[in-house]
Amino acid sequence: MPTLSIxxxxxxxxxxxxxxxxxxxxxxxxxxxxxxxxxxxxxAARDFKIKxxxxxxxxxxxxxxxxxxxxxxGDWVFILDADEEISPALRxxxxxxxxEPGGAAAATLPRKxxxxxxxxxxxxxxxxxxxxxxxxxxxxxxxxxxHERLQVDGPVAALAEPLLHYPYSTPADMAxxxxxxxxxxxxxxxxxxxxRLFILLRPFxxxxxxxxxxxxxxxxxxxxxxxxxxxxxxLASALLYRRRPPQA
Numbered sequence: 001m002p003t004l005s006i007x008x009x010x011x012x013x014x015x016x017x018x019x020x021x022x023x024x025x026x027x028x029x030x031x032x033x034x035x036x037x038x039x040x041x042x043x044a045a046r047d048f049k050i051k052x053x054x055x056x057x058x059x060x061x062x063x064x065x066x067x068x069x070x071x072x073x074g075d076w077v078f079i080l081d082a083d084e085e086i087s088p089a090l091r092x093x094x095x096x097x098x099x100e101p102g103g104a105a106a107a108t109l110p111r112k113x114x115x116x117x118x119x120x121x122x123x124x125x126x127x128x129x130x131x132x133x134x135x136x137x138x139x140x141x142x143x144x145x146x147h148e149r150l151q152v153d154g155p156v157a158a159l160a161e162p163l164l165h166y167p168y169s170t171p172a173d174m175a176x177x178x179x180x181x182x183x184x185x186x187x188x189x190x191x192x193x194x195x196r197l198f199i200l201l202r203p204f205x206x207x208x209x210x211x212x213x214x215x216x217x218x219x220x221x222x223x224x225x226x227x228x229x230x231x232x233x234x235l236a237s238a239l240l241y242r243r244r245p246p247q248a
Contacts, residue, residue, distance in 0.1 A: 002098045003028040005074030005136070009064045011057050012176070013082035014040040015169045021048040023086040027078070033068045041082075059184050062141035062148035072136055079132045079150075083166050084111075090161040094133065097159060105154025106134035110162040115229075116222040123216025123223050124209070130163060131156065144188075178233050185237040199242075203235040 006027040010017055014037075024030050025048060032050040034042045036057035046052065051071060055064055069077050076098045080086065086094070090109070097107060110127035112119050120126055131139075131150050139150045168174045189199055210216045211227040219226070 002075040003073075004076045004078060004094065004098055005029045005031060005069075005072035006078045006080050007031040007033075007065070007068035007072055008080045008082055009033040009035050009061075009068050010037065010041050010045070010082035011035040012037045012039045012041055014044055015173070016083045016166060017041055017044050018047065019085055019166075020080060020082050021045060021050065023091075024080055025049065026091060028074050029072070031068050031071045033064055033071075035064050059180070059187070060143070061184075062143060065148060066141045069136075069139075075136060077134055077136050077139075080163075081165075083169070085164040085166070087161065087164055090159075090163060093159055093161045097133070097157070101135070102157065103155060104157035105138040106131060106150070106152040107157040107159050109133070109159040111165050112162045113165045113167060115168065115226045118219065118222040120216075120219045120223060120226060122214060122218045123211060123227060124214045125216075125219075125226065127162070128165075132163065133159070174229070178236055181233055182236040182240050185234070186241045189237070189241055196242075199238045203231050203238060206234045207231040 004027050006024040006029070008020065008024070008031065010032070021030065021032070030048065030050045031053070032045050033053045033055055034045065035055055042054070053067070053071065055067060058064055065079065069079065078094065101107075108129050108131045111130050113125040113128060115125070131152070134150065134152060135154075138154055139152045142149050142151050168177065207227050207230070210230060211224065216223040216227045
């Protein structure tokens with residue numbers, strides 16, 4: 001039977017890490033990389049059977065994610081974020097897939113996002129397709145400053161069961177992640193040579209796309225609040241860029 005490694009990095013995820021690691025405990029090994037946490041993340045993680053590593057935090061998220069998968073010894077690797085959870089149904093599908101991958105080197109899967117007490121179905125929050133599972137040695141992260149992405153050597157299949165995602169647990173968590181993504185999105189604008197007009201309009205086009213064109217309004221009040229939150233996050237990056245255009 002092929003073996004599976006689950007790779008995770010975490011930075012100040014004390015509120016989420018136990019749920020995430022508990023959902024991964026069935027894997028043949030769990031690689032856990034603490035990235036400079038200053039809360040109880042590392043202590044909470046040590047309650048589980050993991051291969052523990054500690055590294056400095058980096059805004060280039062792909063660096064530590066690549067490190068985590070480089071430590072894996074399983075035949076297959078699954079990347080799990082500290083604010084995500086593998087459901088029993090997804091666990092069963094993962095086991096069946098790696099037993100009979102049908103020639104695929106990797107697989108995508110949908111992701112469900114939990115915002116403001118509701119699982120969203122629209123606004124670009126579902127199916128929110130993710131590439132997380134791959135045969136060890138058949139995928140590596142591209143060096144992108146935001147929305148890190150795997151490059152796969154071989155065919156990619158598609159799983160049906162969703163990964164569960166809890167992106168914001170508290171108002172303080174929202175503020176922390178807004179600051180983080182504002183900075184890296186600002187860097188992305190510089191690297192891509194985005195015009196100031198594009199950056200100025202981006203918060204508004206993001207809102208219109210998510211709430212109207214991608215039917216976010218069908219998720220009710222939670223869909224509206226999510227669209228406004230995304231608008232605020234992108235606006236923060238635009239204001240940051242205007243004050244201090246970063247060096248590419």
